[in-house]
Amino acid sequence: MIGLQVHAPGRMWTYFVYPVEKARGFPLRLDSIGWANHLGLLAGLLLLLLLLLSNDWSLTRLRVRRWKRLQRWNYAVFGRVLAHGVLYQVLEKRIVGWTITFAILNLLIIELQVAGFREHRKQHQSSPTQ
Numbered sequence: 001m002i003g004l005q006v007h008a009p010g011r012m013w014t015y016f017v018y019p020v021e022k023a024r025g026f027p028l029r030l031d032s033i034g035w036a037n038h039l040g041l042l043a044g045l046l047l048l049l050l051l052l053l054s055n056d057w058s059l060t061r062l063r064v065r066r067w068k069r070l071q072r073w074n075y076a077v078f079g080r081v082l083a084h085g086v087l088y089q090v091l092e093k094r095i096v097g098w099t100i101t102f103a104i105l106n107l108l109i110i111e112l113q114v115a116g117f118r119e120h121r122k123q124h125q126s127s128p129t130q
Helices: 032-053 056-071 073-091 096-126
Strands: none
Touching: 032 056, 032 073, 056 073, 073 096
């Protein structure tokens, strides 16, 4: 929400729909600014949903498998946040060094996730079935 005050203070809606002076037939912004903000909003809403489900009551009601399946939406959140960040790096014409740092950190996170997934799969493949 704080970032939405940077370019259009008091007119946050213009991040998601075209301003009246740039009216289009379809009001939803589908330019790079719109996409960046739609992805960020979607990621935020998904995080809110996951936060609401991150408790013992939800775990008990949904059971472990369904709850875990829903919690895996964190990967979708990461992808949307990554795309949001990349778009804003380009839109804001960031210094190349910061953009490279951003890319390296995200690649490191992805590599760690893949390594964890492989390790998890390897452990489950080597364990005896019941």
